[in-house]
Amino acid sequence: MPSRQPKIVAVIGTRPEVIKMAPVINKLKEKDGWKTVVVCTAQHREMLDQMLEIFSIAPDVDLNIMTPNQALTRSFSRAIEGMGGVLDELKPDFVLVQGDTNTVFATALAAFYHRVSVGHVEAGLRTSDPHIPFPEEMNRRLTSVVSTLHFAPTARAVDNLRAEGIPAENIFLTGNTVVDALLWIDRKFSDLYPKIAQEILARDHRIVLVTAHRRENFGRRLREICEGLLELVRLFDDVEIVYPVHLNPAVRQTVFEVLGGMERIHLIEPLPYHEFVRLMSLSSLILTDSGGIQEEAPSFGKRVLVLRDETERPEAVEAGYAVLVGADKMKIVTQASHFLSNNQIGIETGFNPFGDGKAAERIVKYLEKFLNGGI
Numbered sequence: 001m002p003s004r005q006p007k008i009v010a011v012i013g014t015r016p017e018v019i020k021m022a023p024v025i026n027k028l029k030e031k032d033g034w035k036t037v038v039v040c041t042a043q044h045r046e047m048l049d050q051m052l053e054i055f056s057i058a059p060d061v062d063l064n065i066m067t068p069n070q071a072l073t074r075s076f077s078r079a080i081e082g083m084g085g086v087l088d089e090l091k092p093d094f095v096l097v098q099g100d101t102n103t104v105f106a107t108a109l110a111a112f113y114h115r116v117s118v119g120h121v122e123a124g125l126r127t128s129d130p131h132i133p134f135p136e137e138m139n140r141r142l143t144s145v146v147s148t149l150h151f152a153p154t155a156r157a158v159d160n161l162r163a164e165g166i167p168a169e170n171i172f173l174t175g176n177t178v179v180d181a182l183l184w185i186d187r188k189f190s191d192l193y194p195k196i197a198q199e200i201l202a203r204d205h206r207i208v209l210v211t212a213h214r215r216e217n218f219g220r221r222l223r224e225i226c227e228g229l230l231e232l233v234r235l236f237d238d239v240e241i242v243y244p245v246h247l248n249p250a251v252r253q254t255v256f257e258v259l260g261g262m263e264r265i266h267l268i269e270p271l272p273y274h275e276f277v278r279l280m281s282l283s284s285l286i287l288t289d290s291g292g293i294q295e296e297a298p299s300f301g302k303r304v305l306v307l308r309d310e311t312e313r314p315e316a317v318e319a320g321y322a323v324l325v326g327a328d329k330m331k332i333v334t335q336a337s338h339f340l341s342n343n344q345i346g347i348e349t350g351f352n353p354f355g356d357g358k359a360a361e362r363i364v365k366y367l368e369k370f371l372n373g374g375i
């Protein structure tokens, strides 16, 4: 392993990977004498490009693998094939991946086959069921098996990895880089007031922000979630729902079918990160099955109804921000009504159990130690 001029490949494939890897890429680029190569698989196209622009990241390599309505096997095979070629050509000293998408596991496995060490950012998140969330839970478990360095966001994630037999000296408690990204964007765009929020708040109405895109919610479950949202606007005449709809056709079909054209329900296109963050801060309540949003909401003291049966981010539940409601219409309506009626919307801000905004700095520090032979 060279101690000077290391070549690091940072890989991104989807929207959340750009958001959470951007702080790491920025820190890597500050290192004198290091060569950082940003590779995007483009498992997502439009949603990735939207985020690359906000974070001013220009990938050095773009594999452009996305195909419409891609099967899991297809995105995986295109990613591993593409990454194999990249590793052959670049011969990096180290590869960094973030999260639990197909890009992440395909890259980690490709690197293993090429005998390149992998660092896994956001390592150690676990549910009790390998199928929930699907396929992410399996992707991250398998990524742990082939990774060398494990950057765990929380103490619980560290424990999860230890329990699976990962050597303690290879696990690092860093915090989640999403907090780094969020704080940076929030500071930079603190004056931004998205148009949709201006309109809703000018009517003296409250904003309920919604996202849902997980594969295990496709079909009947997503339909029931949407019916819960319909019921909520029926019950509260001062509530307006803002739902930026994910570009996955399986999501859009159900969401537009059930909610399209409904009064006080705004189905909009995915928002650039800075607008979404501001909208989060102006919302009265958030309903989501997203992983990242569960981690971001505490920074704004917002309550989140988690549209899942289990979460790999129990820290948000324990800290009082998140409540699991699954895809159960009754639970969604009852819990949301409780928060909306009792004005129990905001809670103490300032404490985010997922990080302090310095995760990327720590990750690069540990990586440097590893590259210098100190780990």
Ligand code: UD1
Pocket (backbone or CB within 6 Å): 014, 015, 016, 043, 044, 045, 046, 047, 048, 066, 067, 068, 069, 070, 071, 072, 075, 100, 101, 102, 103, 135, 136, 213, 215, 247, 248, 249
């Ligand atoms: C993927 C990840 C999921 C992550 C999510 C973040 C996997 C298996 N899934 O899910 O873990 O939470 O990204 O959003 O890795 N599409 C577009 N344009 C885009 C993005 C998606 O048209 O910019 C459409 C395409 O038809 C694509 C489909 O969405 O085939 C599904 O994309 P895919 O990346 O396979 O799954 P996601 O549901 O986005």
Ligand code: UDP
Pocket (backbone or CB within 6 Å): 015, 016, 019, 211, 213, 244, 269, 270, 271, 272, 273, 274, 276, 277, 289, 290, 291, 292, 293, 296
């Ligand atoms: N997000 C965004 N615009 C949107 C919806 C979400 O910028 O219209 C951000 C959100 O703040 C979070 C991330 O995208 O940081 C979550 O991405 P997604 O829900 O696609 O993936 P997950 O977190 O579930 O893996």
